[in-house]
Amino acid sequence: MAKPPLAVDIREVQVIKDDRTFFLSNRFGDVPEHNQAALGLYHRDTRFLSQLEVRLEEERPILLHSSTEQNYTQIVELAFPIPVMDPSGLERRENLSLHRYRVLSDSLFERIRIRNFGKNHRTVAFAIDFDADFLDLFEVRGFERERRGQVQTPEVTRNQVRLGYLGLDGDLRQTTLRFSPAPTDLTERRATFRLDLEPGQETEIALEVVPTLGGEEVGRRSLRETEDRLAREYTAWRKRGTRFKTSNPQLSRFLDRAILDLRMLTSTDDDGRSYIDAGIPWFSALFGRDSLITAYQTLTVNPQIAWSVLRGLAAHQGSKEDEWTEEEPGKILHEMRVGELARTGEIPHTPYYGTVDATPLWLSLLAAAYRWTGDLDAVRELWPNALAALAWIDDHGDADGDGYVEYRKRSPRGLDNQGWKDSHDAIVHPDGTLATGPIALVEVQGYVYQAKRRLVRVARALGEEDVASRLEKEAEELRTRFNQDFWMEDEAYFALALDGDKRPVRTITSNPGHAMWSQIVDPALAGRVAKRLMGSGLSSGWGIRTLARKQNVYDPIGYHTGSVWPHDNALIAHGLKRYGFDQEAVAVLDQLAAAGAHFPYARFPELFCGFSSDEVPVPVQYPVACRPQAWSSGAPLLMVRSYGGLTADAPNHRLYIVRPRLPRWLERVEVTGMRVGQARVDLVFTSHGGVTAVQVPRKEGDLDVLIRQ
Numbered sequence: 001m002a003k004p005p006l007a008v009d010i011r012e013v014q015v016i017k018d019d020r021t022f023f024l025s026n027r028f029g030d031v032p033e034h035n036q037a038a039l040g041l042y043h044r045d046t047r048f049l050s051q052l053e054v055r056l057e058e059e060r061p062i063l064l065h066s067s068t069e070q071n072y073t074q075i076v077e078l079a080f081p082i083p084v085m086d087p088s089g090l091e092r093r094e095n096l097s098l099h100r101y102r103v104l105s106d107s108l109f110e111r112i113r114i115r116n117f118g119k120n121h122r123t124v125a126f127a128i129d130f131d132a133d134f135l136d137l138f139e140v141r142g143f144e145r146e147r148r149g150q151v152q153t154p155e156v157t158r159n160q161v162r163l164g165y166l167g168l169d170g171d172l173r174q175t176t177l178r179f180s181p182a183p184t185d186l187t188e189r190r191a192t193f194r195l196d197l198e199p200g201q202e203t204e205i206a207l208e209v210v211p212t213l214g215g216e217e218v219g220r221r222s223l224r225e226t227e228d229r230l231a232r233e234y235t236a237w238r239k240r241g242t243r244f245k246t247s248n249p250q251l252s253r254f255l256d257r258a259i260l261d262l263r264m265l266t267s268t269d270d271d272g273r274s275y276i277d278a279g280i281p282w283f284s285a286l287f288g289r290d291s292l293i294t295a296y297q298t299l300t301v302n303p304q305i306a307w308s309v310l311r312g313l314a315a316h317q318g319s320k321e322d323e324w325t326e327e328e329p330g331k332i333l334h335e336m337r338v339g340e341l342a343r344t345g346e347i348p349h350t351p352y353y354g355t356v357d358a359t360p361l362w363l364s365l366l367a368a369a370y371r372w373t374g375d376l377d378a379v380r381e382l383w384p385n386a387l388a389a390l391a392w393i394d395d396h397g398d399a400d401g402d403g404y405v406e407y408r409k410r411s412p413r414g415l416d417n418q419g420w421k422d423s424h425d426a427i428v429h430p431d432g433t434l435a436t437g438p439i440a441l442v443e444v445q446g447y448v449y450q451a452k453r454r455l456v457r458v459a460r461a462l463g464e465e466d467v468a469s470r471l472e473k474e475a476e477e478l479r480t481r482f483n484q485d486f487w488m489e490d491e492a493y494f495a496l497a498l499d500g501d502k503r504p505v506r507t508i509t510s511n512p513g514h515a516m517w518s519q520i521v522d523p524a525l526a527g528r529v530a531k532r533l534m535g536s537g538l539s540s541g542w543g544i545r546t547l548a549r550k551q552n553v554y555d556p557i558g559y560h561t562g563s564v565w566p567h568d569n570a571l572i573a574h575g576l577k578r579y580g581f582d583q584e585a586v587a588v589l590d591q592l593a594a595a596g597a598h599f600p601y602a603r604f605p606e607l608f609c610g611f612s613s614d615e616v617p618v619p620v621q622y623p624v625a626c627r628p629q630a631w632s633s634g635a636p637l638l639m640v641r642s643y644g645g646l647t648a649d650a651p652n653h654r655l656y657i658v659r660p661r662l663p664r665w666l667e668r669v670e671v672t673g674m675r676v677g678q679a680r681v682d683l684v685f686t687s688h689g690g691v692t693a694v695q696v697p698r699k700e701g702d703l704d705v706l707i708r709q
Contacts, residue, residue: 013037014068015280015627016104018230020044020267021211022280023108027066029076029100030054033131038140038281041108041175041209045285045339047140048175048211051131054112056080056096057124069601071264072230076100082118094118096197101223105230108209109223114195115202126193128207132175134165136339138347141282145346154188161188169343171214180206237263241302242675244640247668251593253602254636261603261628262298262305270338273312276305279606279626286336286351288313288358289420290630292365293567297634299372299648300641300674306369307378313362314385316351318392323410324348330392332358334418347413354414355422356407359389359397360447364518367454374650374677376461383462386455390471393448400438403481404498405448408437419444420568421511421546426560427497428553430507435499442494443511445482446518449475453519461651483522492528494521508548510538510568516575526579533572534584541613542595543569544588549612556610556620563622566592566604567631570638577642582661589639590663595619596636604632640669644685644694645708650677657694657707662687679703 014025021043025031031039031052041049061078068074078100081093099113116122139145152164152172159182164174183191195203210218221229237259244255265277269286277283278290291313295306318331325348326334336351343350366386370379397405407418416424419441427435452475459468486494488504494512495504513533515521521529532538537548543564547554556562569592576585591613596604598618606629609620643666645658655676662669662685671683679701686693696705 013039013627014066014074016068016072016074016102017264017277017280017284018072018105020284021104021106021108022284023049023074023102023104024281025052025074027076028061028063028078029066029074029102033129040140041211042137042281042284043106043211044213045137045337045342046173046211046213047135047137048132048173049108049130049209050133050135051129052209053129054098054100055127055129056098056114057082057126061098070234071260072104072234073227074100074102074104082122084118084120094120096122096124103223103227103230105221105226106218107211107221107226108207109226110207110209111223112205112207113202114197114205116197116199119199121199122197124195124197126195126205128179128191128205129189130161130177130191131189132163132165134167134173134175136341137281137284138337138339138341143341143347145341149340156186156188158182159186161186161191163188167340167343169340171340171343173214174212176208176210176212178208178210234260234263240304241673242300243672245670245672246666248666250597250602251636251640251666251669254593254596254604255640257602258633258636259301261633262294262301262630265628265630265633269312271315273315274308275312276309276630279629279632282624282626283335283629285338285349286312286316286333288332288334288355289361292332292358292361293571294630294634296361296365296368297567297570297631297638297641299368300646300671301637303369303372303675306365306372307375310362310366310369310378310382313358314382317385317388318353324413325350325352326354326409326411326414328353328392328396330359330388330390331396332362332389334358334415348411352411352414354407354409354411354418356397356405356418356441357420357444357447359392360405360444360451363389363451363455364447367451367458370458370461370651371454372648372650372676374653376651379458380462383464386458387467390452390455393451397448402440402502403478404440404485405444406438406440408439408500419511421509421560423559425553425558427505428507428561429499429505430552432553435497435505437500439500439505440498441511442486442496443514443518445478445486446515446520449478449482449520450518452478479520479522482520483525487525491532493532494529507553508532508537508551510544510546510565510572513544513568513572513575516579517571519575519578521579523579526581530576530579530581530584533576534587536612539588539591540564540610541591542608542611542619543591544572545610547610549610554610557622559607559622562610563607564595564610564619565607565632566596566635567629570635570642574638574642577645577659580659582659585642586661586663589642590665592635592639593663593665599627603628604635605629606632640671643669644671644683648676653677653679653702653704655681655703655705657683657705659709660685660692660694660707662692664690676703677701681705 064077078098080096149167155162278287295309333351334355337349497505573588605625647656682698
């Protein structure tokens with residue numbers, strides 16, 4: 001994804017989210033005025049609260065604790081040391097404590113408790129400052145507009161303030177703040193409370209912030225009711241999916257956090273369909289590529305996510321040609337936005353289709369979902385979409401007819417690069433020259449191969465023998481040509497891409513690792529690819545870099561030019577495993593696990609910097625990485641799948657466990673309630689002396705578990 005040009009540091013940002021509403025604050029629980037870290041309350045691509053700061057006697061607090069462990073609640077503990085003079089004339093401190101507790105649903109609830117721990121009665125002034133700028137998220141990211149809508153006159157009553165903005169799209173956006181008890185003084189920007197506190201006494205102030213758009217109705221609920229509902233929903237989410245227990249506490253935390261974050265990132269569109277947000281804050285929206293890869297990573301946990309993603313994207317599949325949005329018949333979208341800029345046509349994200357890989361990835365996920373669920377009825381329902389996607393690959397996707405799927409930007413507001421590395425400088429020749437289109441990316445040809453090869457079985461299950469035979473032939477022809485045209489013998493590696501002149505882009509990157517995942521790589525070349533991936537140029541010790549260290553264009557702080565991405569590494573390890581490079585696969589995952597141990601909440605960020613583990617004792621965080629990020633959340637789930645060598649064949653009621661191998665630091669993994677088709681199975685992996693054994697303590701339903709060491 002193209003990173004916004006906003007130079008901010010959000011490494012210390014606290015995030016809570018539910019559905020299409022999320023809230024970002026600093027660790028003190030505040031949203032400072034004019035902050036540069038995109039903090040605030042967001043709803044449907046708009047910032048409804050751009051300031052929320054508490055003040056107690058204008059004193060500066062001490063931060064004791066701050067946590068968003070549950071994903072929908074936030075706890076902040078602050079202390080305000082007040083200087084006092086004792087009878088001997090010495091100065092000492094007496095503390096006022098401030099406890100902030102928040103719950104986020106379609107409204108933001110906050111309960112503030114202030115307690116006097118001093119020995120004397122105190123009268124204190126407590127204030128809450130607030131504001132709403134109603135910026136579209138793209139404006140927060142740096143998008144400049146020629147004009148904006150109209151800020152409405154604030155409405156102030158005894159205990160309520162309503163701020164409003166009438167957008168150029170004709171919609172009225174409002175932020176309502178309600179206080180209980182009523183403030184001593186309330187203006188359009190500040191609520192002030194005069195508090196009388198005896199020693200040991202505490203008082204409580206409640207705040208509710210309600211964002212609304214147009215005629216949106218928000219039902220009144222209490223903080224407790226909202227918290228109880230969310231707790232039940234999270235519990236149900238956990239129970240529906242596979243559960244893990246491991247001998248390594250850190251891995252267990254990775255897995256628990258991943259499952260929690262996937263629930264956090266689940267949202268519902270206007271038609272009631274659920275989807276997975278790509279990441280907070282920049283990409284909290286429906287994305288094609290991101291949701292497809294995330295759904296693939298989570299097949300062992302909840303295969304129904306895949307069907308939800310497939311149906312949601314199929315509902316918006318391209319049906320016509322539109323240069324502004326880059327829509328084409330059969331094409332799967334890149335990104336869909338619902339904010340003011342999208343509604344006024346200032347950006348093309350309605351949806352925007354500028355992605356070259358979402359369409360083949362959609363097809364690959366369809367085949368994978370069938371393998372894990374055996375749901376032929378669902379496949380039959382989506383088969384017309386599959387045929388349309390295949391037609392796009394062969395027609396618009398290969399506009400020059402050379403047999404490769406390529407991209408070239410058409411929309412003036414579109415992305416220059418349209419693979420997963422879509423920043424403007426991601427596809428670059430070794431001398432620093434940007435590649436010109438149409439560009440055929442190495443990994444995209446692998447995705448196309450994988451889609452066609454895996455759909456052969458699906459087509460035959462539907463009785464589409466002609467389609468199956470054609471796809472089988474086309475896949476093998478593509479594989480043969482690919483291994484000739486993209487291979488660089490002098491580098492013992494694959495080119496990043498072919499540019500518009502059909503010249504190889506010879507920069508050494510992680511992209512060919514995805515070609516291992518798709519299995520388009522000739523087995524005779526796979527060993528050399530694996531060796532290059534594991535070499536010091538690409539392997540940082542904290543994971544495989546996006547671009548090799550000794551390349552002239554290498555930048556460890558670059559978004560796609562030397563950084564490390566968890567999802568990239570998980571897919572590469574998965575590919576190495578498929579070719580039998582078990583030791584290398586485990587080594588990649590070991591590096592990723594070692595890096596992950598340093599990130600808060602056991603949450604993998606979108607990416608981190610590519611400095612070598614020899615250079616830095618801990619991985620260097622990327623300052624504007626999304627966290628959580630959907631496919632980073634999926635990375636540890638795919639990690640366990642690779643350790644176990646798990647492959648499903650639900651149509652034939654089989655689960656294959658191929659060369660399971662736990663790393664040296666992991667002695668035991670218990671997998672409970674994993675669904676394959678209509679069956680459920682429990683597995684236990686144990687490792688002793690470098691040998692991994694598998695037990696099947698429980699099976700429910702028709703399923704054969706076949707172990708291949």
